[in-house]
Amino acid sequence: MIDYKKVMELSKKYEPDMVKFLRDMIRIPSESAKEREVIQRIKKEMEKVGFDEIRIDPMGNILGRVGKGKKIIAMDAHIDTVGVGDKNSWQWDPYEGKLENGIIYGRGASDQEAGMASMVYGAKIIKELKLEDDYTLWITGTVQEEDCDGLCWQYILKEKIIDKPEVVVITEPTNLNIYRGHRGRMEIGVTTNGVSCHGSAPERGKNAVYMMAKVVNEIEKLNERIKHDEFLGKGSVTVSYIECNTPSLCAVPDRAYIHLDRRLTQGETRESAVAEVKDAIQRAQIEASVEVLKYSTPSYTGLVYEIDKYYPTWVLPENHVVCKAAVKNYKDVLGITPKVDKWTFSTNGVATMGTMGVPTIGFGPAHEIHAHAISDQVPVEHLVKACAWYATFPSVYVNM
Structure with a gap:
């Protein structure tokens, strides 16, 4: 006792x-x-x-x-x-x-x-x-x-x-x-690739930021469709970082990237979350690549133990x-x-x-x-x- x-x-x-x-x-x-x-x-x-x-x-x-x-x-x-x-x-x-x-x-x-x-x-x-x-x-x-x-x-x-x-x-x-x-979570990267040209004639290129803007709009809509669980609550997705690559401030960007913070509720998986992002890209009628990000920062001892940033x-x-x-x-x-x-x-x-x-x-x-x-x-x-x-x-x- x-x-x-x-x-x-x-x-x-x-x-x-x-x-x-x-x-x-x-x-x-x-x-x-x-x-x-x-x-x-x-x-x-x-x-x-x-x-x-x-x-x-x-x-x-x-x-x-x-x-x-x-x-x-x-x-x-x-x-x-x-x-x-x-x-x-x-x-x-x-x-x-x-x-x-x-x-x-x-x-x-x-x-x-x-x-x-x-x-x-x-x-x-x-x-x-x-x-x-x-x-x-x-x-x-x-x-x-x-x-x-x-x-x-x-x-x-x-x-x-x-x-x-x-x-x-x-x-x-x-x-x-x-x-x-x-809830679980995962970190997802989305990249659009365009064609750079001089900013004085943007029609000659393909602006990766404009492409990404359409994707971001669909990601915002996706967040409203994500399922709800009675105990854990609703899953979510948000754009938490955005950047572009451009030869100069007088040029059309040839690459844009967003980082997604995805919170996963009961019943959602890595596969289902990635599929939803790909569907959002299709809805935007844009070509873009999707990746689950990786963590590979050394510990204080110098050990590197790389894993995907998927947390069920x-x-x-x-x-x-x-x-x-x-x-x-x-x-x-x-x-x-x-x-x-x-x-x-x-x-x-x-x-x-x-x-x-x-x-x-x-x-x-x-x-x-x-x-x-x-x-x-x-x-x-x-x-x-x-x-x-x-x-x-x-x-x-x-x-x-």
């Missing part, structure tokens, strides 16, 4: 440690592919609390193990962040880790180094209360998520860095709710044993029934469940509205409650 009162007492006891750890991480700039220093800080904390094993894989992800049972469970926090933009737009130094009135502010506070702070101390409580059961728990701090959702987990699972888990917990911000999926939709059924275990544990730890919902944005779940088929659930401190925002923040009480949930979920799951 789990002594939930004792778990919460210990979680509260370790609140100062979690606060210090999180503030230290915030103070270390760690944009995608620049995470080396924050990984070392996490390693130091894992050593301090007494993990059974700590690894840093060739990509640069850190993986800490507790236990050696048959059932493999992973809990994940990506520890890279987006940049801060114009620092003058912040009310405080985004790399200070400011603590005021029970709230920690700074880049990465919500998205999502708070999850890492709570997980590490959840593991400490597991060991302190001897909550190890027939499971092996991996706590992962993963890299490059902000640039390429799920890249890290495709690498971990396809390259067999650890044995395949039977459940993954994503600790992205959920406002302490249970999340069971989100995923939804865990509400009656799945993992979801039931998450809800039961929530009730036992926090004494109330959780809201079961979804993320608006994308997570590493696109790889764990979307690509690799591992049942995945989400529970994390902070509210997602603060992710990537100049209000980036997390309440300290969220760290404590999340820590207690992380400490007890593995045992609840393996005994379902």
